[in-house]
Amino acid sequence: MKTKSKSRAHFDFAWLGYLGFLGLLGFLSEPLRVLRIATLFCLFFLAPYRKNFRFFFQVVYYALGQIVAVCRVRGKLPGPGRYAQKTRYSLPFEGFWTVAGGGIDKENSHSWNVFNQRYAYDFFVKDENQITHKHDGKALEDYYSFGKVILAPADGMVIKAKDGIRDSPELGSVDLRARIFHGNFVVIRHAKGEYSHLAHFKKGSIAVKEGDKVKRGQIIGLCGNSGHSYEPHLHFHLQDRANFYFAIGLPVEFSDFVLKKQGQVQKVKSGYILKGQLVMRNSFSAGPA
Numbered sequence: 001m002k003t004k005s006k007s008r009a010h011f012d013f014a015w016l017g018y019l020g021f022l023g024l025l026g027f028l029s030e031p032l033r034v035l036r037i038a039t040l041f042c043l044f045f046l047a048p049y050r051k052n053f054r055f056f057f058q059v060v061y062y063a064l065g066q067i068v069a070v071c072r073v074r075g076k077l078p079g080p081g082r083y084a085q086k087t088r089y090s091l092p093f094e095g096f097w098t099v100a101g102g103g104i105d106k107e108n109s110h111s112w113n114v115f116n117q118r119y120a121y122d123f124f125v126k127d128e129n130q131i132t133h134k135h136d137g138k139a140l141e142d143y144y145s146f147g148k149v150i151l152a153p154a155d156g157m158v159i160k161a162k163d164g165i166r167d168s169p170e171l172g173s174v175d176l177r178a179r180i181f182h183g184n185f186v187v188i189r190h191a192k193g194e195y196s197h198l199a200h201f202k203k204g205s206i207a208v209k210e211g212d213k214v215k216r217g218q219i220i221g222l223c224g225n226s227g228h229s230y231e232p233h234l235h236f237h238l239q240d241r242a243n244f245y246f247a248i249g250l251p252v253e254f255s256d257f258v259l260k261k262q263g264q265v266q267k268v269k270s271g272y273i274l275k276g277q278l279v280m281r282n283s284f285s286a287g288p289a
C-alpha cells in the first residue's frame with residue numbers, strides 16, 4: 001500500500017492547471033473559441049487540496065477576513081512605536097528556546113504581509129549544534145520541542161481551545177490534510193483587545209477549556225506538530241480580536257526573560273525578542289499580571 005502511494009506522488013496534477021491558460025486563446029480569437037473549454041483545466045490547481053477542500057475554503061476565508069480586518073483599522077496597523085501594550089507577558093515555556101522566526105520589522109517578521117501574524121514568533125528547542133532533533137529526525141519524538149510544556153503567557157480567560165488534530169508525521173512539509181492550519185490551538189483573552197494565540201499543540205494535550213481562567217505560567221498543553229507545521233514547534237502571537245481570521249496582530253514586549261548571546265547570559269526586564277535569539281523565561285516572572 002505504501003509503495004503504491006509513493007509512486008503516484010511523483011506526478012503533481014496541479015501542473016495540468018497551466019493547460020487552462022490555453023482557454024484564454026479561445027476568448028481572444030473567435031475561430032479558436034473551442035479552446036474555451038480548456039479553462040476547465042484550471043481546476044487542477046486545486047489538486048493539492050483534493051483530500052481537504054475544507055482547507056481550501058479556509059484559505060479563501062482567511063484572505064477575506066484579513067481584508068475586513070485592515071478595513072476595520074482603516075489601514076493603520078499597530079506597530080512597535082504605535083501600540084501601548086496593556087498586559088505584561090512572559091515567555092510561554094520553560095528553559096531556553098530559539099526564536100526561529102519573528103521580529104518587529106519586515107526583515108525578521110514571521111509573516112509581514114499576513115496582518116494577524118506580522119508580529120508572530122516561532123519557537124524551537126535546539127541543541128548546542130543548532131539542531132532541533134536527535135537521531136535522524138524522522139520521528140516526532142526525535143524533536144526536542146515535541147512534548148515540552150507550554151505555559152500561559154499571562155493571566156486571562158481561555159476563549160478558544162481546539163484539540164483533536166493529528167500531529168503531522170510528514171516532517172519537513174506541511175500537513176495538507178489538517179482541517180485548520182494552526183492545528184490544535186489556544187486563544188487567551190488578557191485585556192480588552194489583547195488575545196494571545198498559541199498553536200500547533202500536540203494532539204490530546206490541551207489542558208484547558210473554553211471559559212477557564214488561567215494564571216501566568218500555568219500549563220495549557222504540550223508542544224506538538226499539528227496543522228501547518230514543518231516540525232514540532234510553538235507558534236505564538238498577540239492579536240486584537242478573539243477570531244484568528246479577522247484579527248490584526250500586535251507587537252509584543254516580553255517581561256523578565258533571559259537572553260543568551262555567545263555564551264553570555266543577559267537578564268532583560270522588558271523588551272522585544274528577535275529571530276535567532278536564545279531566550280528563556282525568568283522563573284521570577286511568575287506573579288501578578
Ligand SMILES: [Zn+2]
Nearest residue numbers: 120121122235
Ligand atoms: Zn508560526
